[in-house]
Amino acid sequence: MAKTSVSAPQGGVTGSRFPAMTRLPNVDRMKQSWSFVGRREELRLLDEATRGAGDQRGVVLAGAAGVGKTWLARQVVALAGERGAFTRWVVGTETGRGLPLGAFAALLGPMSGDPTSVLWEASRALVAGAGRAEVVLGIDDAHLLDEVSALLVHQLVVHDMATVVATVRSGEAAPAAVTGLWKDGHLDRLEVQPFSQPQTGALLEAVLGGLVEDASVSRVWAITQGNALYLRQLVDGEIEARRLHRIRGVWRWSKESPMSQGLAELVAIRMGDLSEPMSAVADLLALEEPLGVGLLNRLTDSMVVEQAEAAGLIFVEQSGRRLHARLTHPLYGEVRRVGMGLLRARRLRGRISQALEVTGARRGDDTLRRAVLAMDSDLVPDRRLLTEAAGHAAQLCDLPLAIRLGRTAQAAGGGFEAQAIVAAAVTGLGGSPNTEMAALLATAGTDAEVVRVTITQVITLAWMELRPKDAEMLLEVAESRVVDNDGRMQLMAMRSMLEGQLARPAQAIESATTALASSRLPAGATILACCGYATGLATTGRADEMGPVVARGLEAASRSTELSYVRFPMIGMQVTGLRLAGYLQEAVEVVRECRESVVGLDLSTAISSMLMGDVILARGRPVSALRWLREAHAALERFDHAGGFEYACLIPLSRALALTGDLAAADEVLAELCAKEHPTLLFLRPDMLLAQAWTAAAQGVSSGAIAFARKAASVAVATGQFAHEVQALHAALCFGDRSVVERLAVLATRVDGPRAQAAAAHAAALTADNGDALRAVSVELEQMGDLLAAADAAAQAATAYTRADRRGAAQGAVARVRQLTERCEGVRTLATIAAIQPLPLTDREREIATLAARGMSNRDIADRLVISIRTVEGHLYRVNARLGTTGRAELAAILGTGEQRAGNAR
Numbered sequence: 001m002a003k004t005s006v007s008a009p010q011g012g013v014t015g016s017r018f019p020a021m022t023r024l025p026n027v028d029r030m031k032q033s034w035s036f037v038g039r040r041e042e043l044r045l046l047d048e049a050t051r052g053a054g055d056q057r058g059v060v061l062a063g064a065a066g067v068g069k070t071w072l073a074r075q076v077v078a079l080a081g082e083r084g085a086f087t088r089w090v091v092g093t094e095t096g097r098g099l100p101l102g103a104f105a106a107l108l109g110p111m112s113g114d115p116t117s118v119l120w121e122a123s124r125a126l127v128a129g130a131g132r133a134e135v136v137l138g139i140d141d142a143h144l145l146d147e148v149s150a151l152l153v154h155q156l157v158v159h160d161m162a163t164v165v166a167t168v169r170s171g172e173a174a175p176a177a178v179t180g181l182w183k184d185g186h187l188d189r190l191e192v193q194p195f196s197q198p199q200t201g202a203l204l205e206a207v208l209g210g211l212v213e214d215a216s217v218s219r220v221w222a223i224t225q226g227n228a229l230y231l232r233q234l235v236d237g238e239i240e241a242r243r244l245h246r247i248r249g250v251w252r253w254s255k256e257s258p259m260s261q262g263l264a265e266l267v268a269i270r271m272g273d274l275s276e277p278m279s280a281v282a283d284l285l286a287l288e289e290p291l292g293v294g295l296l297n298r299l300t301d302s303m304v305v306e307q308a309e310a311a312g313l314i315f316v317e318q319s320g321r322r323l324h325a326r327l328t329h330p331l332y333g334e335v336r337r338v339g340m341g342l343l344r345a346r347r348l349r350g351r352i353s354q355a356l357e358v359t360g361a362r363r364g365d366d367t368l369r370r371a372v373l374a375m376d377s378d379l380v381p382d383r384r385l386l387t388e389a390a391g392h393a394a395q396l397c398d399l400p401l402a403i404r405l406g407r408t409a410q411a412a413g414g415g416f417e418a419q420a421i422v423a424a425a426v427t428g429l430g431g432s433p434n435t436e437m438a439a440l441l442a443t444a445g446t447d448a449e450v451v452r453v454t455i456t457q458v459i460t461l462a463w464m465e466l467r468p469k470d471a472e473m474l475l476e477v478a479e480s481r482v483v484d485n486d487g488r489m490q491l492m493a494m495r496s497m498l499e500g501q502l503a504r505p506a507q508a509i510e511s512a513t514t515a516l517a518s519s520r521l522p523a524g525a526t527i528l529a530c531c532g533y534a535t536g537l538a539t540t541g542r543a544d545e546m547g548p549v550v551a552r553g554l555e556a557a558s559r560s561t562e563l564s565y566v567r568f569p570m571i572g573m574q575v576t577g578l579r580l581a582g583y584l585q586e587a588v589e590v591v592r593e594c595r596e597s598v599v600g601l602d603l604s605t606a607i608s609s610m611l612m613g614d615v616i617l618a619r620g621r622p623v624s625a626l627r628w629l630r631e632a633h634a635a636l637e638r639f640d641h642a643g644g645f646e647y648a649c650l651i652p653l654s655r656a657l658a659l660t661g662d663l664a665a666a667d668e669v670l671a672e673l674c675a676k677e678h679p680t681l682l683f684l685r686p687d688m689l690l691a692q693a694w695t696a697a698a699q700g701v702s703s704g705a706i707a708f709a710r711k712a713a714s715v716a717v718a719t720g721q722f723a724h725e726v727q728a729l730h731a732a733l734c735f736g737d738r739s740v741v742e743r744l745a746v747l748a749t750r751v752d753g754p755r756a757q758a759a760a761a762h763a764a765a766l767t768a769d770n771g772d773a774l775r776a777v778s779v780e781l782e783q784m785g786d787l788l789a790a791a792d793a794a795a796q797a798a799t800a801y802t803r804a805d806r807r808g809a810a811q812g813a814v815a816r817v818r819q820l821t822e823r824c825e826g827v828r829t830l831a832t833i834a835a836i837q838p839l840p841l842t843d844r845e846r847e848i849a850t851l852a853a854r855g856m857s858n859r860d861i862a863d864r865l866v867i868s869i870r871t872v873e874g875h876l877y878r879v880n881a882r883l884g885t886t887g888r889a890e891l892a893a894i895l896g897t898g899e900q901r902a903g904n905a906r
Contacts, residue, residue: 039068039071039072039075042072042190042192043072043075043076046061046165046190047079050076050136057157057160057162057164058136058137058162058165059164059189059190060142060189060190061073061167061168061192062168062190062191062192063191063193064170064171064227065169065270066227066228066229066266066270067192067193067194067228067229068192069140069167070140071228072167072192073138073139073140073165073167074089074138074140076138077136077138077165081136084133084134085163086129086130086133086136087137088126088135088137088162089137089138089139089140090103090106090138090149091139091140092139092141092143092144092145092149094144096144096146097144097145097146099146100118100148101122103144103145103146104122104152107125108122108125119151119155122152123152123155123156123159123161126161126162127161127162134163135161135163136162137153137156137164137165138164138166139153139165141168141169142167142178143168143169143173143174143175145174146175150175150176150177153166153177153178153181154178154180157181157186157187164187166178166181193226194226194227195221195226195227195231196226197217197218197221197226200220200226201221203231204220204235204251205251208251210250210251211249211251211627212250213252213253214609214631215602215631216251216252216253218599219253220234220235220253222330223330223331224330224331225329225330227329229266230266230267230331233260233262233263233266234263236260236262237259237260237263238253240260247634248633249630249634250630250634250635259334259335264335264338267332267334268335270329271313272311277300277301277304278304278307278308278311280299280300280304281296281300282308282314282332282336283340283345283348284296284299284300284348284351285314285325285326285333286336286337286340287337287340287345287352287373288349288352288369288373289325289327289333290317290326291324291325292322292324292325292359293323293324294323295355296325298355299355305325309325313327313328313332314326314327314328315328343378345376346376346378347377349377350373350374350377350378352373353370353371353373356370365392367388367389367392368389368393370385370389371385371386371388371389371390372389372401372405374386375404375405381411382412383409383413383418386405386406386409386418387405387406387409387417387418389405390405390406390409390422390561391421391561393405394424394560394561394562394564395558395560396564397564397565397567397568397598398601399426399429399565399603400425400429402425403422403429406418406421406422406425407422410422410439416440416443416449419436419439419440420449420452420453421561421562422436423437423453423456424565425562427456427460427464428565429639430464430639430643430645431464432464433456433460437456437457440453440456447482448487450478450482451478451487451490451491452490452562454474454475454491455490455494455528456562457471458471458475458494459471459494462498462501462680463501463678463680464643466678466680468498468502468679471498471680472498475491475494478491479491485518486520489514489515489521489525490524490525492514492515492529493511493515493516493521493526493528493529494525495511496508496509496511496512496515496528496529496533497528497529497531497532497535497569498532498680499532499536500531500533500534500536501681501682502680502683503539503683503685503721504719505535505537505683505719505721506720508532508533509532509536509537511529512529512532512533513533516529516552523556523557523560524560524561524563524566526553526560527557527564527567527570528563528566529553530549530550530552530553530556530570531573534550534553534573537549537577538574538578538580538723539576539580539683539719539723540721540722540723541580541722541723541750541752541753541756542752543577543723543752543753544752544753546577546578550571550574553566553567553570554567557570568604568607571591571611572648574590575587575590575591575615578590578753579615579618580726580727580753581723581753581755582753582754582756582758583753583754584784584785588612588616591611591612591615592612594611595608595609602635603636603639605635606645607645609628609632610629610633610636610648610652612628613625613627613629613631613649613652613653613656614652616628617655617659618786620789620790620820620827621787621823621824622655622659622824622825622827623656623660623825623826623827626653626656626657629649629652629653629656633649633650636649644678646676647673647676647677647684648681650669650672650673650676651673651687651691652691653669654666654673654692654694655690655691655694657669658691658697658698658699659698659788659827660825660827663695663698663699670691670695673691683719683721683724685715686712686713686721686725686727687712687727689708689715689728690712690728690731692708693706693707693709693712693728697735697829697830699851700846700851700854701850701864701865702830702843702847703847703865704864705735706732706736706737709729709731709732709735710728710729712727712731713725713728713740713743722750723751723752723756725743725747726744726751726756729747729759729763730755730759730762730789733763733766734789734792734793734829734830734831735830735831736830736831741760741763741767744759744760744763745760745763745764747759747760748760754780754784755784755786758777758780758781758784758789761776761777761780762789762793765777765793766796769803769804770800771797771798771801771806771810772797774793774796774797775793775794775797775813775816777793778793778794782820787820787823788824788827788829790820791821791824791831792831794817794820794832794835795813795814795817795832795834795835795836796831796835797816798810798813798814798817799831799834799838801813802838814835814836817835817836820832821836834846837895839882839894840883841879841882841883844875845878845879845882848861848865848872848875848876848879849876849891849895850895851864851865852876852888852891853888853891853894854892855888858872858873879891
C-alpha cells in the first residue's frame with residue numbers, strides 16, 4: 001500500500017472565513033458552540049489518515065500546550081466510533097508515569113508476570129470485545145507515558161492491532177518507544193499550529209455569530225497568539241465582563257484588563273513557580289518590553305536573565321547589533337501585572353525610566369518611553385520631559401496618551417505649552433476643550449500664543465460645536481487684531497482649511513497658496529494649509545496636483561505637536577480626490593499606507609476603515625465595503641460625533657446598504673445622515689445627495705435616482721466642485737439620464753483623471769445608442785477600476801444591440817454583464833437588471849411595477865412618484881397585460897425584488 005502523509009494547514013483552519021452562524025443568544029450557548037468550529041480541515045485529514053488507507057496506523061499530534069491537540073484527538077476518536085470502530089482513550093500523567101502501565105490501569109486492572117507476557121496479555125485485553133471491528137486507541141499526553149505503557153503502544157502499532165491517535169507536547173522528552181512511532185515511519189506526526197490572525201477572526205465570528213471588528217481581532221490574537229485554550233478562556237471571560245460586546249451590530253473588545261480569574265490561573269500554571277530573581281525579570285518585562293538585554297542585566301543579574309531564557313520564560317531577539325528581551329507569551333505579562341502590587345510596580349517603572357535615561361538614548365520614542373514609565377512611577381514629575389513626550393505622542397497621533405502626559409505636565413507646572421497640547425488633543429478626539437481653553441486664554445502671553453489659541457478655538461467651533469459662522473467671525477476678529485505677518489499667515493492657513501470644508505474650493509486654494517509662500521510658516525499651520533489646498537484641488541478636479549501638496553502636509557504633520565491629527569482629514573481629501581478623478585487603485589494604496597501607520601490608535605484606525613470602505617465601494621464591491629464601513633461606524637460610536645467623521649461614514653454606509661439590498665437599514669441610515677448633516681462639511685453635500693440617489697435606484701425608482709443625482713450635480717456646479725459634478729452626472733447617466741452629454745463633454749476638458757473622459761465617452765455612446773461604443777466604455781471603466789459603472793455600460797450596450805437587432809452582440813454583452821456583476825459580489829443595478837432580465841416594459845412601467853412588487857399601495861406609489869393614482873392604475877393594468885400577471889405576488893416573482901444580496905465578505 002502506498003504511504004500517505006498528513007500535512008497541517010497553517011494555523012488550524014483553511015479558508016479566510018467560516019460560514020455565518022446563527023446569532024448566539026447567551027454565553028452558555030456560545031460556550032457549547034466552541035466544539036463545532038475551528039479545525040474542520042484538520043479533522044477531515046486526520047479522519048482519512050486513521051482509516052487504514054496507507055502504511056501508517058494512526059497519527060501523532062504535536063504542539064504547544066493549549067493549541068487544541070487534545071480536542072482534535074478526541075474528535076478523531078469519536079469519528080472513528082461513529083463509523084463502527086472499537087475505541088479506547090487513555091491519558092498520560094506525571095503521577096502515572098512512575099507506575100508500569102499507569103496510564104492503562106483503569107482499563108486493564110492489576111497485571112503481573114514477566115514483562116513480555118504482561119505486554120501480550122495487556123494487548124489482548126485492550127482489544128478484547130472488538131470482534132472484527134477496527135480498534136482505535138486515543139492517547140493524550142503520550143510523552144508522559146511510563147516505559148511499559150510506551151512499549152505497549154509501540155507493540156499495538158507494529159503488530160497492526162490498533163490505530164493510534166496520540167498527542168505529545170512539542171519540546172518535551174518522550175519515551176524512546178513513543179518517539180520511535182514516527183521516527184520509524186509507523187505513525188505520521190502532525191504539528192498542530194496556533195490559529196493565525198485571520199483564522200482567529202474566522203473562529204471568533206463563527207462563535208459569536210456576527211461581524212467582529214478587525215482591530216479587536218488583532219488585539220485578541222496579539223494577546224493569545226492564536227492559542228485555542230487561551231482564546232476560549234479570554235473570550236468567555238470578556239463576554240461575562242461585558243468588555244466584548246456588540247456595538248451597532250459589530251462585536252468590539254474594549255480591552256481593559258483581559259484577565260479573568262480562570263485565565264490568570266491557567267497562565268500562571270503554564271509559567272510555573274518563579275524564584276524571586278526570576279520574578280524580577282518577569283515583572284520588569286511585564287511593565288515594559290522589549291528591553292535591551294544589557295539594560296535588563298543592569299537592572300537584575302545576567303545569570304538570572306540567561307536562566308529565564310533557558311526556562312522559556314523570555315526570549316531574546318537580535319535587531320542589528322542589539323539584543324532585546326521579551327516575555328515568551330503576552331499573557332505572561334498580563335498575569336504578572338495583575339498580581340503586582342502598586343508600590344512594586346511604581347518602583348520598578350521608575351528604575352526602568354532612570355535606566356533608559358542613563359543609556360543616553362535621546363530619540364523621540366525613547367523620550368516617550370521614559371516619560372510614560374516615569375508618569376506612573378514613584379519619581380518626582382519632570383515637567384520638561386512630560387511636555388516633550390506629550391508633544392511626541394501628539395506627533396504620533398496617540399491623542400489619549402498626549403492628553404495624559406500633557407495633563408500630568410500641567411499639574412507639574414508645564415504652563416502654556418502643555419496646556420496647548422492637551423487642548424489640541426482633546427479637539428482632535430472630537431471633544432470641546434472648554435476647560436483647557438480657559439486655561440490657555442489665561443496663560444497666552446505673546447501674539448504667537450494668541451494665534452495658536454485662536455486656531456484651536458476655530459477648529460472647536462467649526463467642527464466640534466457645529467458653529468462655522470461663529471468660527472469665521474472669530475477668525476476675522478483675530479485677523480484684524482494680529483499685526484505680525486507670521487501670525488497672519490498662520491490664520492490664513494486656518495482660513496484655507498475652513499474654506500475648503502465649507503465648499504469654497506477656489507478661495508481655499510488661494511488662501512493656502514498665500515500661506516504656504518511664507519518661509520516661516522510653522523508645522524501646524526503648514527498642515528492646515530495643505531489640508532485646505534488638498535480639499536480645493538480634490539473637489540475642483542485638479543487631482544493631478546495633489547501629490548506634492550499632501551507630501552508637504554505629511555512632513556509638517558510629523559513635526560507638529562498640536563495639529564498632527566489634521567493629516568487624517570487631509571488624507572481623506574486626497575482619497576476623495578483620487579476617487580472622484582478615477583484613480584481608484586492609487587486611492588487604495590494611499591489608504592493601505594495610512595492604515596499601516598495607525599495600528600493601535602482607535603480613532604485613526606476607524607477613520608482608515610471608513611476610507612477603505614469608501615474606496616472599495618467606488619471600485620464596485622459593495623458587500624466588502626459594507627464590512628469596513630460597519631466596523632468604522634461601530635468604532636466611531638466611542639467618540640464625539642460632532643467632529644464629522646461619523647457623518648462622513650454614514651454617506652458610503654447608506655449607499656453600501658442600499659446596493660446590498662438592505663433597504664430598510666439604508667433608509668434608517670439616510671434618516672440619520674440627514675439629521676446629522678454637518679454644517680461645516682458642505683463639500684460632502686453632493687456625496688450625500690448621491691447616497692440618496694443610489695438608495696432610490698436600489699428601490700427601483702429610476703426617476704427619483706436621476707433627480708437626486710441631478711440635484712447633486714447642481715450643488716456641485718454652484719460651488720465650483722467640478723469633480724463632484726462629474727461623479728453626479730455619471731451616476732445619473734448610469735441611471736438612464738441621456739441629457740448630460742453636453743455638460744460632461746465640457747467637464748472632460750477641465751477635470752483631471754480618467755473618470756471625466758470615460759463619463760463623457762459613456763454619455764456620447766448612450767445618446768447615440770451605439771452598442772459598440774458602450775461596450776468600449778465598459779472596458780475603459782473596468783480598467784479604471786469602477787466595476788459597477790462598467791457593468792452598467794455593458795448592460796446599456798446589450799440594450800442598444802437588442803434594439804439594433806444584433807442578437808449575437810447582445811448576448812455577448814449580457815454575458816459580460818453577468819461576469820462583471822459577479823465581480824461586483826452579485827450586486828445588480830437598474831441597468832444590469834434590465835439587461836439580464838429584459839421585459840416588454842417602458843422605464844416608467846418597470847419603475848411602477850417594481851414598487852408594486854415591493855408591496856407599496858397605489859396611493860403610496862403615486863405619492864412617491866408625484867403622479868396620480870389613476871396613472872398608477874393604468875400603468876399596472878398594462879404591466880399585468882404584457883407580463884400575464886394578476887397581482888403583486890406574481891410581479892414580485894418575476895421581478896425578483898426579494899433576491900437582493902447582502903453579506904459580510906472581506
